[in-house]
Amino acid sequence: MPQTSSSIGRRGLMLVMSSPSGAGKTTISRALLARDSGISMSVSATTRAPRPGEVDGKDYYFVSVERFHAMVENGEFLEHARVFDNFYGTPRAPVEAVLAQGRDVLFDIDWQGTQQMRQTARADLVSVFVLPPSVEELERRLHTRAQDSAEVVAKRMAKAGDEMSHWPEYDYIIVNVEVEESIARVQAILTAERLKRERQVGMHDFVTRLRGLE
Numbered sequence: 566m567p568q569t570s571s572s573i574g575r576r577g578l579m580l581v582m583s584s585p586s587g588a589g590k591t592t593i594s595r596a597l598l599a600r601d602s603g604i605s606m607s608v609s610a611t612t613r614a615p616r617p618g619e620v621d622g623k624d625y626y627f628v629s630v631e632r633f634h635a636m637v638e639n640g641e642f643l644e645h646a647r648v649f650d651n652f653y654g655t656p657r658a659p660v661e662a663v664l665a666q667g668r669d670v671l672f673d674i675d676w677q678g679t680q681q682m683r684q685t686a687r688a689d690l691v692s693v694f695v696l697p698p699s700v701e702e703l704e705r706r707l708h709t710r711a712q713d714s715a716e717v718v719a720k721r722m723a724k725a726g727d728e729m730s731h732w733p734e735y736d737y738i739i740v741n742v743e744v745e746e747s748i749a750r751v752q753a754i755l756t757a758e759r760l761k762r763e764r765q766v767g768m769h770d771f772v773t774r775l776r777g778l779e
């Protein structure tokens with residue numbers, strides 16, 4: 566069978582996106598997933614209440630605090646953290662299954678989760694931090710999303726400064742001014758990271774055959 570570049574095996578990567586709440590990472594992630602069939606979303610478990618329109622098993626697995634703690638005890642999470650007044654965690658098994666197929670996984674997790682993942686999976690991790698163009702615009706976006714109460718929005722604004730202080734821990738920074746431009750930037754990052762030599766695990770055999778050595 567002729568050897569073509571499309572048959573070169575690839576090692577899946579873990580693309581992490583973090584931002585202060587409301588900066589736009591969910592919007593960017595959804596567009597990326599719709600346009601790129603090689604990446605799928607890691608669905609987190611959370612103890613927070615579903616927002617209007619959120620679907621259990623799609624946006625999050627909505628679980629009780631007791632169930633969450635049981636999952637922690639059983640080692641079912643790749644990472645987990647308390648964010649605002651709720652618990653969030655990344656179920657391990659689905660991520661490992663997707664990576665084993667040479668596909669990529671997208672994570673919408675906070676800086677605490679990113680730090681944990683960096684310790685356990687540095688080589689596979691690509692991290693992107695999304696910033697808003699201004700504090701006023703961040704507040705406007707939180708209000709226009711209109712899914713949280715005024716009290717919840719105020720709490721998220723109060724935490725935004727702390728969250729944003731972690732930007733130097735990330736590989737890439739995107740200031741989300743225009744959403745299409747931001748999506749294109751994340752696509753460019755993904756394209757370049759997939760081409761990294763160490764991720765193209767089948768390349769050695771491919772070049773050996775190209776050179777006629779086999």
Ligand SMILES: Nc1nc2c(ncn2[C@@H]2O[C@H](COP(=O)(O)OP(=O)(O)O)[C@@H](O)[C@H]2O)c(=O)[nH]1
Nearest residue numbers: 586587609645646648653654655673674675678
């Ligand atoms: N560490 C960690 N953080 C998570 C996880 N899932 C969501 N988060 C973070 O929790 C924060 C709150 O998420 P959410 O309640 O959906 O509100 P959002 O900020 O509007 O997306 C965000 O910073 C998410 O990135 C997870 O599994 N692990």
Ligand SMILES: Nc1ncnc2c1ncn2[C@@H]1O[C@H](COP(=O)(O)OP(=O)(O)O)[C@@H](O)[C@H]1O
Nearest residue numbers: 586587588589590591592706710741742743744
């Ligand atoms: N570049 C942008 N310009 C204007 N509005 C945006 C932009 N990106 C996202 N939004 C809007 O801001 C709100 C918050 O975005 P979302 O993706 O939910 O943020 P996050 O997931 O970071 O909390 C949503 O109403 C979304 O439509």
